[in-house]
Amino acid sequence: MQRYFVKKEQMTDKVVHILGEDVKHISKVMRMDVGDEVICSNNHSRTVKCRLSNLSDKEIIADIIETLDPKTELPVKVTIAQGLPKGDKLDLIIQKGTELGAFAFLPFSAARSIVKWDQKKAGKKIERLEKIAKEAAEQSYRERIPEVLNVHSFTDLKQKISSYDVVILAYEESAKRGEQVQLAQQLASVTLGQKVLVIIGPEGGITEEELGQLTEQGAIACGFGPRILRTETASLYVLAAISYHFELMR
């Protein structure tokens, strides 16, 4: 069944008011009509099945027929801090990371980031990434859309570290030196509901200096297996490993 996110205020006890681009999607793309059913989430832990009762060009009203409990959120809150990568790799990271359960994305300017974001254009870029996250969240049946934070400087990132319970730093040199125990050890220390930050460098990885500063703040350098992963693959690896650890190994 087709799924849509609506704002909290668009969902009352009895009905959902569907607005904006979703109206066009339901009536023009999906060609649905009165009586057809969709699933709506209010992005605040309420997901309902509802039946379309009134369609206009500007608004669709749907009567709630059942409250659902999809239980599709990862039981730990994983924020992916991604050093700005080249090209459209951030699109892939956000689309796949959303499918794999990320709680939020925090892009940051790393020393080896070749791409620099013009602050004037950053708003538009974040808007575009938020749209990718929304569509991926609908497709993968998430209960909430992961937040896409504004681009952080390295200093801002460092200051955020203390607000997370566990901070994992993907470190290629760890993989090369055969470090293969830290990730599992760190995950074993996480309890359900805790906040995990995973820091991933851009192409070329993080510098020795960044490593020093991040580990000083409490980040733990971890190898993600013995193969050298591209920057966009590292986030997918760690999210899948976290899902396997907390959702499937029981």
Add this chain to the structure above:
Amino acid sequence: MQRYFVKKEQMTDKVVHILGEDVKHISKVMRMDVGDEVICSNNHSRTVKCRLSNLSDKEIIADIIETLDPKTELPVKVTIAQGLPKGDKLDLIIQKGTELGAFAFLPFSAARSIVKWDQKKAGKKIERLEKIAKEAAEQSYRERIPEVLNVHSFTDLKQKISSYDVVILAYEESAKRGEQVQLAQQLASVTLGQKVLVIIGPEGGITEEELGQLTEQGAIACGFGPRILRTETASLYVLAAISYHFELMR
């Protein structure tokens, strides 16, 4: 250090004969010269560090200075049987799957595959995918290039099942019904060195009929976590989970 795969016969006890496109890559793209060092793998478990000793337009000769043991192969041999997906998704699956350690890729025509491969063009397509696998294997420091098998019919796929030790079938309905124990149980039954086949449907998944026929042959339907993954994400999920299970959790 830059890495290249060469054919078995190009690597003798003492020297490596680098041929073809790699010659251009070393001399024109990387602008290396006599005395520079590269890593070469013969795709048959021999990886060496060597020093360029003679460069011509057609061949580069490099003296072997050290035999390496990168230990970057997954300890279980995972073949990804992928129902033909739309567009260029197979490129992504092969690039990322190679980074994540896949042993081989087996594309197959599933009932819901919209794409059909023209047998006349299949050779060229496989060649292109093999090139993607080679480049990803070099980049991720693999010891071997995963094999890209020719496209199989569903009947051919079924006949292959008995040659694998464990056959995992990604089944979306399992995820929807909350089935979350089979993947970990199946992985726990695998011993190092065994051959695992992971079957993943195209967009829209496998049909009930395909499910019946595959499970009859011994495939086990598994959920890959509670979220609905796109077809190209499923292979990445399972490879990362297998790496985490066999390489990091010790």
